[in-house]
Amino acid sequence: MKTGIIQQSLSGFYDVLADGQLYRTRGRGNFRARKIKPVVGDRVEFADGYLLKVLDRRNQLVRPPVANIDMAVVVTAATQPVFSANLLDRQLVGLEEQGIMPVIFFSKVDLLDGETFSRLQAIADGYSQIGYQVFFNRDPFAASQLKTLVESLKGKIVTMMGQTGAGKSTLLNHLAPGLNLATGEISQALKRGRHTTRKVSLLDVDGALIADTPGFSSYETFDMTVEELPRLFPEMRKLAVNCKFRGCLHLKEPHCAVKDALEHGIIMKSRYDDYVQFHDIIVNQKPNYKK
Numbered sequence: 001m002k003t004g005i006i007q008q009s010l011s012g013f014y015d016v017l018a019d020g021q022l023y024r025t026r027g028r029g030n031f032r033a034r035k036i037k038p039v040v041g042d043r044v045e046f047a048d049g050y051l052l053k054v055l056d057r058r059n060q061l062v063r064p065p066v067a068n069i070d071m072a073v074v075v076t077a078a079t080q081p082v083f084s085a086n087l088l089d090r091q092l093v094g095l096e097e098q099g100i101m102p103v104i105f106f107s108k109v110d111l112l113d114g115e116t117f118s119r120l121q122a123i124a125d126g127y128s129q130i131g132y133q134v135f136f137n138r139d140p141f142a143a144s145q146l147k148t149l150v151e152s153l154k155g156k157i158v159t160m161m162g163q164t165g166a167g168k169s170t171l172l173n174h175l176a177p178g179l180n181l182a183t184g185e186i187s188q189a190l191k192r193g194r195h196t197t198r199k200v201s202l203l204d205v206d207g208a209l210i211a212d213t214p215g216f217s218s219y220e221t222f223d224m225t226v227e228e229l230p231r232l233f234p235e236m237r238k239l240a241v242n243c244k245f246r247g248c249l250h251l252k253e254p255h256c257a258v259k260d261a262l263e264h265g266i267i268m269k270s271r272y273d274d275y276v277q278f279h280d281i282i283v284n285q286k287p288n289y290k291k
């Protein structure tokens with residue numbers, strides 16, 4: 001018996017990567033009855049061409065179906081569509097909740113005028129100061145930047161994230177030139193044609209395992225509690241030890257280190273405003289009985 005990672009799934013077959021080699025397998029007969037659906041990224045035990053066991057998942061995405069994701073490249077358009085800090089923060093919070101490390105990649109920086117470039121540069125710097133790795137370059141696909149990105153993703157299971165038109169497919173094509181994903185208008189036309197393939201693969205890009213289906217766009221639901229939410233903002237998590245009250249939500253509490261930092265311009269106002277907005281959304285959400 002061997003242990004490996006499913007690198008590709010196609011009509012009932014699973015190609016498992018184990019000690020640098022690919023093994024073609026099928027699910028064990030009783031998987032269907034037990035409602036076990038192996039997905040790309042799953043760590044599995046297998047022998048003689050059959051998957052015997054799917055090991056516990058650290059996390060799981062539905063679109064694309066990938067498990068055990070370590071990192072997500074949040075492809076963020078600097079323009080077209082216009083940059084939205086709110087959308088970026090929603091994505092970051094969702095990833096933090098699932099224990100997926102975000103990397104922020106700004107696309108379309110080449111299209112910015114000088115003034116907008118400076119404004120967005122300051123915002124990008126703000127996210128770096130929080131501790132996120134940020135890619136913000138006049139030429140988004142400069143070889144040096146792509147090299148640094150791949151270095152960061154090495155040895156990780158990775159997915160692309162970002163709204164439609166952000167540039168996910170374009171970036172993937174730069175990382176894996178053989179892929180030839182449709183981009184822009186063409187990819188929209190394909191979608192309308194309901195041209196769906198069931199194949200999902202992890203591409204080995206210099207040791208980074210990157211999902212070939214650029215996936216999920218935004219988080220509309222917040223399924224964390226209001227107590228959990230501030231911990232999903234790294235800059236608040238760091239400051240919270242200095243708040244007077246344990247479990248401070250950084251809203252109306254006195255002697256709050258986060259509000260203090262906000263007043264002194266140490267943390268970004270847009271981040272704090274989004275935190276308050278997400279807090280209110282959770283408070284007003286109908287209870288989710290599925291949880």
Ligand SMILES: Nc1nc2c(ncn2[C@@H]2O[C@H](COP(=O)(O)OP(=O)(O)O)[C@@H](O)[C@H]2O)c(=O)[nH]1
Nearest residue numbers: 107108140163164165166167168169170183184
């Ligand atoms: N100028 C410029 N155009 C880009 C960049 N990234 C993506 N695009 C264009 O934006 C459009 C949408 O990109 P696409 O990769 O299909 O977005 P997706 O929906 O996130 O996969 C396409 O026409 C791309 O050529 C970039 O960094 N600079």
Ligand SMILES: [Mg+2]
Nearest residue numbers: 168169187214
């Ligand atoms: Mg695309």
Ligand SMILES: [Zn+2]
Nearest residue numbers: 243248250256
């Ligand atoms: Zn506080």
